[in-house]
Amino acid sequence: MSDKPYGLMAEFDSPAAILQAAEKIRDAGYRRWDVFTPFPVHGLDRVMGFKNSLVGWFALVFGGGAFVATMGLIWFTNTFDYPLIVGGKPMFSPPAAFVPSYILMVLGGAVGAFVGMLVLNGLPRLHHPLLQKARFALASRDKFFLVIGANDPKFSETETRLLLESIGGTHIEGVEA
Amino acid sequence: MSESATNLKAFTPPAELRRAPIVANNRGPGWLTDKLSAFAEGKTPPWWWIMFVPAVLGATVLLPAMLIYQVSTGVGVWGNNQPVAWGWDIINFVWWVGVAHAGTLISAMLFLTRQHWRTTIGRATEAMTVFAVMMAGLYPAIHVGRVWFAWFLFPIPNSNALWPQFRSPLMWDVFAVNTYMLVSMLFWYMGMIPDLAVLRDRATTRVRKFIYGFLAMGWTGSARHWHHYEKAYVVLSGLCTLLVFTVSSIVGLDFCTSQLAGWHATIFPLYFVVGAVYCGFGMVLVLLIPLRKLCHLEEIITPRHLDRICKLTLLSSLAIAYIYLMEYFIAWYSGDPYERWVFGHRLFGHTYWYGGWIMLVVNVGLAQLLWFKRARQNLKLVFAIGVLINIGMWFERFIIIVGSLYQDFLPANWGVYYPTWVDIGTYVGTLGAFFMMYLLFIKFLPLVAIAEVKGAMPQADPPHPLGGANGGHS
Numbered sequence: 031m032s033d034k035p036y037g038l039m040a041e042f043d044s045p046a047a048i049l050q051a052a053e054k055i056r057d058a059g060y061r062r063w064d065v066f067t068p069f070p071v072h073g074l075d076r077v078m079g080f081k082n083s084l085v086g087w088f089a090l091v092f093g094g095g096a097f098v099a100t101m102g103l104i105w106f107t108n109t110f111d112y113p114l115i116v117g118g119k120p121m122f123s124p125p126a127a128f129v130p131s132y133i134l135m136v137l138g139g140a141v142g143a144f145v146g147m148l149v150l151n152g153l154p155r156l157h158h159p160l161l162q163k164a165r166f167a168l169a170s171r172d173k174f175f176l177v178i179g180a181n182d183p184k185f186s187e188t189e190t191r192l193l194l195e196s197i198g199g200t201h202i203e204g205v206e207a
Numbered sequence: 208m209s210e211s212a213t214n215l216k217a218f219t220p221p222a223e224l225r226r227a228p229i230v231a232n233n234r235g236p237g238w239l240t241d242k243l244s245a246f247a248e249g250k251t252p253p254w255w256w257i258m259f260v261p262a263v264l265g266a267t268v269l270l271p272a273m274l275i276y277q278v279s280t281g282v283g284v285w286g287n288n289q290p291v292a293w294g295w296d297i298i299n300f301v302w303w304v305g306v307a308h309a310g311t312l313i314s315a316m317l318f319l320t321r322q323h324w325r326t327t328i329g330r331a332t333e334a335m336t337v338f339a340v341m342m343a344g345l346y347p348a349i350h351v352g353r354v355w356f357a358w359f360l361f362p363i364p365n366s367n368a369l370w371p372q373f374r375s376p377l378m379w380d381v382f383a384v385n386t387y388m389l390v391s392m393l394f395w396y397m398g399m400i401p402d403l404a405v406l407r408d409r410a411t412t413r414v415r416k417f418i419y420g421f422l423a424m425g426w427t428g429s430a431r432h433w434h435h436y437e438k439a440y441v442v443l444s445g446l447c448t449l450l451v452f453t454v455s456s457i458v459g460l461d462f463c464t465s466q467l468a469g470w471h472a473t474i475f476p477l478y479f480v481v482g483a484v485y486c487g488f489g490m491v492l493v494l495l496i497p498l499r500k501l502c503h504l505e506e507i508i509t510p511r512h513l514d515r516i517c518k519l520t521l522l523s524s525l526a527i528a529y530i531y532l533m534e535y536f537i538a539w540y541s542g543d544p545y546e547r548w549v550f551g552h553r554l555f556g557h558t559y560w561y562g563g564w565i566m567l568v569v570n571v572g573l574a575q576l577l578w579f580k581r582a583r584q585n586l587k588l589v590f591a592i593g594v595l596i597n598i599g600m601w602f603e604r605f606i607i608i609v610g611s612l613y614q615d616f617l618p619a620n621w622g623v624y625y626p627t628w629v630d631i632g633t634y635v636g637t638l639g640a641f642f643m644m645y646l647l648f649i650k651f652l653p654l655v656a657i658a659e660v661k662g663a664m665p666q667a668d669p670p671h672p673l674g675g676a677n678g679g680h681s
Contacts, residue, residue, distance in 0.1 A: 045666075069433075108372070
């Protein structure tokens with residue numbers, strides 16, 4: 031555990047309070063900060079300026095890939111590698127091959143969305159500096175936390191603390207890395 | 208300043224469009240967290256053990272005994288024989304797949320249509336889906352007879368250079384059921400991650416902290432995490448919705464691509480989807496009505512939510528009634544003597560007439576009670592209807608499978624089918640395994656989606672006075 035702090039953590043009581051606080055932090059020019067809430071708060075992504083999540087692209091690539099791969103597999107196994115006449119049916123018929131390909135597209139898309147969510151969120155992780163704070167356990171209950179990282183160019187132990195106090199944050203604590 | 212979040216103007220709908228909050232008595236997020244994690248954290252009540260012991264005996268003694276006997280002896284220990292080569296194994300396969308469907312419909316389709324009341328029941332029904340698909344998947348695997356060759360179903364390179372035959376719907380079924388199982392597990396687990404974090408943060412012992420912490424994968428509830436998470440959840444819901452329609456369609460294709468009278472009908476894929484959803488709603492009622500009482504969730508799963516499930520049940524019963532009508536009409540209108548024979552014998556035959564009547568009276572007749580509000584509010588009656596729907600839908604599969612197979616085109620081939628004690632034991636064993644897993648789920652995992660319920664309350668809505676707007680306090 032290094033001596034360098036992770037950041038400062040402030041607690042808020044309601045979704046509206048955290049939304050207003052986030053807006054003030056953004057307007058104060060901070061860049062490396064995050065908000066921790068027990069449920070998604072509507073409007074936060076707009077305030078924090080998030081772009082459309084890339085999860086959809088993960089799903090598209092995985093799902094599309096699975097569709098093409100299954101089509102290819104069926105063609106390879108039933109037409110190319112071991113062609114076998116069954117019931118006078120064509121060796122490769124797209125409508126029949128579509129069904130398993132489509133099903134595996136769904137599987138691929140679902141795995142893609144899940145993997146995308148994990149990759150983009152940097153999960154799974156075994157440890158997070160915030161999880162050692164006793165009060166942070168309330169972030170999954172009914173409290174809303176705003177954390178400003180010590181690696182923010184504007185971060186200063188005293189001024190940032192004053193700012194968090196002035197916007198209504200309570201239980202302001204330093205977080206060790 | 209580009210956007211102003213401080214301008215928290217609440218959109219207040221006119222009085223007639225306002226809806227009651229999903230949870231009774233206007234509870235805040237703290238109360239909800241305590242309430243919804245209470246069952247997983249509290250002392251195990253006696254009723255849990257009373258249900259768990261028989262279930263676990265079914266799952267770990269009866270089911271393995273039946274499977275070992277059947278696999279070591281052969282499928283001849285079942286009642287299956289010529290001409291009825293599909294017996295209880297396939298009936299129960301279709302039945303279990305059907306039970307699963309309502310869970311996916313509730314959790315995925317009602318999510319996409321923004322039905323917030325689903326948050327209170329979504330998790331419990333998804334669990335039902337996952338465990339029911341597992342039970343369904345068991346049956347085709349043991350039905351193949353030589354289970355040690357079941358890997359032939361997958362395209363695994365082998366020294367015989369043989370490949371699966373992708374032109375058969377039975378092969379599609381392998382992919383459909385396995386995909387359904389994996390995707391519903393993924394959906395279930397992903398939905399649970401924030402709630403596992405809740406249990407981790409509340410854990411008092413090291414063991415609980417470690418296990419829930421491991422399963423929660425380091426979830427912190429960061430706004431960035433929620434952003435990607437919500438997107439992934441929408442995508443998964445969309446994909447699961449596709450599965451609601453495809454899995455049972457493919458099971459239906461197993462039947463309708465054959466030439467047999469009673470099976471060879473274009474309505475079969477739709478027939479199986481509607482039947483699956485209907486049967487699943489029956490199981491949802493059977494599970495939720497005792498669950499809300501025993502786990503003290505009356506304020507969370509309110510009578511209004513059950514009322515809505517009853518209405519969905521009624522809707523699917525009307526759909527299935529239409530399909531029965533079409534099935535009989537087409538059999539008559541086709542002029543095909545074999546079709547007419549089979550459908551006539553479903554109701555007036557010498558051996559299985561009772562199955563046809565149970566199917567019609569229960570699935571079409573009994574469910575009409577749900578038109579009446581007084582019936583829908585009588586939870587004992589609704590529970591009984593749920594049980595009977597499950598039985599009625601079981602007989603529907605029985606009459607479709609056995610009723611078509613036992614009299615085919617040549618009278619010399621006719622025969623009758625009766626299950627053996629191994630058929631019955633295996634089925635009872637799967638019921639035990641299902642309830643064992645379900646009881647373990649409600650004991651150890653968050654049985655209501657904690658984060659989702661909190662997020663659907665007015666307390667979570669920043670422009671709402673309860674969400675803290677205009678100095679209001681939560």
